[in-house]
Amino acid sequence: MDIKEIQNLIKFVAKSGASEVKLEMEDVKITIRTGSDKTETTIVQAAPMQQAVPMQQVAAPQNVAPQTETPATDDKADANLITIKSPIIGTFYRKPAPEKPNFVEVGSEINVGDTVCVIEAMKLFNEIESEVSGKIVKVLVDDSSPVEFDQPLFLVDPS
Template identity: 70%
Template sequence: MDIREIQNLIKFVSKSGATEVKLEMDDFKITIKTTPEGAESTTTYVQQMPVSQALPQAQAAQPTTPAAPVAAVEVNDDAKYITIKSPIIGTLYRKPAPDKPVFVEVGSTISKGDVVCVIEAMKLFNEIESEVSGKIVKILVDDSSPVEFDQPLFLVDPS
């Protein structure tokens, strides 16, 4: 099961009205818990199961492809800022490597297509690109933190 299938499953479960769904495959387990209609949060747990056999070298080395650009949505609280949201679930890293500087800081000016962070999902590092140009006003997630699908990551002032 790839990231897009997991994202589609999350969307389907949240729209279905189910409060909890568990899916077990050979190599991983997924548990999706949703809250009643009035609330907005969805919790998803992905747990990889240990693999008993070593994968052949050709299967183990999968190419890292950048994730689809992040959709930009206006924030309800302050309409002048645009939110960059997570397109996938995983662990957010603000640096390309531990010894490298962060991609963006508060006050950084970004252009459309600039990488703002990396999200690790299932051992793949996905570069998250901005779909808007502007200035980073607020960073909403700490480095090395788990993130959910559609979770706000950065606030951008497009002016």
């Protein structure tokens, strides 16, 4: 089992909503546990250490990937901005229905509790509410695209 297969398995389990999956093969034993806060993956391999090192790197790209999608802008300008992040894995939608207007646009003023987007997970549409007040500076995700847990969605200027 190579790294790509393991990464695909992790993504599949996270999207399926299963709380725990165990997979045992001849020389590999994988346990994937998901929870509301994080996904935990344990990989045990009865092979030489040279092959075990790449397997341990599977978790690192998941934690790094959402951060690399943040745009490379001036650090001074972003220092006072607050990021609204995805609380769940799913599909990001900017509007409540195809014929309706977007919840927020760049420049929109938002308050605590305002709905900023919808994330579909397992055929359930979850309204994502703002935890901050301010002005939307940037939308970081395209409409109808998949999002990961803790992936940045919006940049908000609280001033």
